[in-house]
Amino acid sequence: MATDVEAFEAADTAKRLRAVVDELSAVFYEREDVVRTLTVAMLAGQHSLVLGPPGTAKSELARELTGRIEGANLWEILLSKFTAPTRLFGPVDVAALSRGEYRQVFDGRATTGHIAFVDEIFKCSVAALNEMLAFLNERIYHPESGGAPIHCPLISAITASNELPSGEESAAIYDRLLVRLEVDYLADPSNFASLVRSAVVAPVPVSRTTVGLAELQHAVNVAVPAVGVPEVIVDAMCALRVALRRKELISSDRRWRQSVRLLQASAFLDDRREVGEIDLAVLTHVLWDSPAQRPTVEREVLQMVNPDAKEALDLADSIEQLEAELDAKAGQSRESLSEWAIKEANGKLARAGKKLSKLLKDAQKAGRSTASIERVIVRQRAVHARVLTEALGVDASMVQAQI
Structure with a gap:
C-alpha cells in the first residue's frame, strides 16, 4: 500500500502532467485529445502512432511533449529504408576496431533512451526490423558482436507517419503501437486565423511545466498499476x-x-x-x-459510456452530408448556391451548432469526456464557414463573427 508521501507525490505528478497537457493544447490547435492520449500512453508505458499528412505538426508536438520529461534521455530518429541497425543502436567503435576489438558505441542511441520519437516509423529497413521490434516490445537489443542482450530503459515511444504500413514487415511494427491517433490540417477557421497570426506576431511566453524522470518512472511502474x-x-x-x-x-x-x-x-x-x-x-x-x-469503434465505445458524444456523432453525419452537397454544387450559379444556403444549409448548420453547444455544456457538467463533441464542433464551424463564404459570399471577418 502506498504511503501518504508516495500518494502525495503521485498526485503532484498527475497534476503536473495535466498542466503539460493544458499548455501544449493551448499551443497546438485542435490537438487536445491527441496530447492527452499521448500522455496517457506514456504513463501506461505503451507506444503510440501519430498518423497524418505532412505539415500537421506531428514532429513538433512529439518533441514538445517528450521534452517536458526533465532528466530523461530523449532519443529521436528519422527512419528510411536504408537505415542500418547500427544507426539506431550504436556505431562500431573505430578506435577499438583498430586494436582488434569489435564493439559498439551506445551513447546517445536507442539503447540509452528513456523516451523515444521515431519519425517515418514504417520506413524501417528490413535489416533493422527485428531489432526495432525487440526494442519496442521487449526493450532489449542484441549487440552485433553477440553476447547477452542489452536491456534498454525505454518507457514509451511516440512514432509518426504520413501513411499506413504497406507490407508485412511494416505491419509487424504497426501491431506494436497500441495507441493510434489521426491528425489532419486545421478545420476550425478561427484556429487557422490564429495560426496565420502567429507567423507575424511575437508569441506570448507561456508556462513550461516539466516532470522529473524519477517521478514519471514511479508513476509508470507503481502508481498507475495501483x-x-x-x-x-x-x-x-x-x-x-x-x-x-x-x-x-x-x-x-x-x-x-x-x-x-x-x-x-x-x-x-x-x-x-x-x-x-x-x-x-x-x-x-x-x-x-x-x-x-x-x-465505428468510436460509436460503439461512446454509445456505451457517453450519450452526449454519441448524439454529437449523429449530428456529424448530417454535417458531412451538407458538405458533400456543397461539393456537388460546385460550378452552379451563385443564385442557386445562395438559395440552397439560405433555405437549407445555413439553418441546419446553425441548429447543429446550438445543439452541439448544449451537448458540450451537459457533458462538462456531468464530468464526461468532451473530446468527440469538440471535434464535431470544429467540423460544424468549418462547414458553416464554407457555406457562408462559397454560397453567400460573406467575407472572412464576417464569417468569424457569425460562427
Whole structure:
C-alpha cells in the first residue's frame, strides 16, 4: 500500500502532467485529445502512432511533449529504408576496431533512451526490423558482436507517419503501437486565423511545466498499476468486445489486455484511484486497424459510456452530408448556391451548432469526456464557414463573427 508521501507525490505528478497537457493544447490547435492520449500512453508505458499528412505538426508536438520529461534521455530518429541497425543502436567503435576489438558505441542511441520519437516509423529497413521490434516490445537489443542482450530503459515511444504500413514487415511494427491517433490540417477557421497570426506576431511566453524522470518512472511502474479496475469496467470491456465482433472488428487478446493499463493511466492522470466509464473513451484510439474503422469503434465505445458524444456523432453525419452537397454544387450559379444556403444549409448548420453547444455544456457538467463533441464542433464551424463564404459570399471577418 502506498504511503501518504508516495500518494502525495503521485498526485503532484498527475497534476503536473495535466498542466503539460493544458499548455501544449493551448499551443497546438485542435490537438487536445491527441496530447492527452499521448500522455496517457506514456504513463501506461505503451507506444503510440501519430498518423497524418505532412505539415500537421506531428514532429513538433512529439518533441514538445517528450521534452517536458526533465532528466530523461530523449532519443529521436528519422527512419528510411536504408537505415542500418547500427544507426539506431550504436556505431562500431573505430578506435577499438583498430586494436582488434569489435564493439559498439551506445551513447546517445536507442539503447540509452528513456523516451523515444521515431519519425517515418514504417520506413524501417528490413535489416533493422527485428531489432526495432525487440526494442519496442521487449526493450532489449542484441549487440552485433553477440553476447547477452542489452536491456534498454525505454518507457514509451511516440512514432509518426504520413501513411499506413504497406507490407508485412511494416505491419509487424504497426501491431506494436497500441495507441493510434489521426491528425489532419486545421478545420476550425478561427484556429487557422490564429495560426496565420502567429507567423507575424511575437508569441506570448507561456508556462513550461516539466516532470522529473524519477517521478514519471514511479508513476509508470507503481502508481498507475495501483489504480483499481472495478468489475463494472471488466463487464463493459467484455460487452464492447462482443459489439465490435458483431461489426467484424476483432482485436487480439494481447491488445485488450494492454488496454487495461491505458484505462488505469487515464484515471491516474485525472487523479482518480479507480477506473471509471469515462476512461473507456481512450479505447477509440486502440481498437481499429484502418482509419475507416475508427468511426465505428468510436460509436460503439461512446454509445456505451457517453450519450452526449454519441448524439454529437449523429449530428456529424448530417454535417458531412451538407458538405458533400456543397461539393456537388460546385460550378452552379451563385443564385442557386445562395438559395440552397439560405433555405437549407445555413439553418441546419446553425441548429447543429446550438445543439452541439448544449451537448458540450451537459457533458462538462456531468464530468464526461468532451473530446468527440469538440471535434464535431470544429467540423460544424468549418462547414458553416464554407457555406457562408462559397454560397453567400460573406467575407472572412464576417464569417468569424457569425460562427
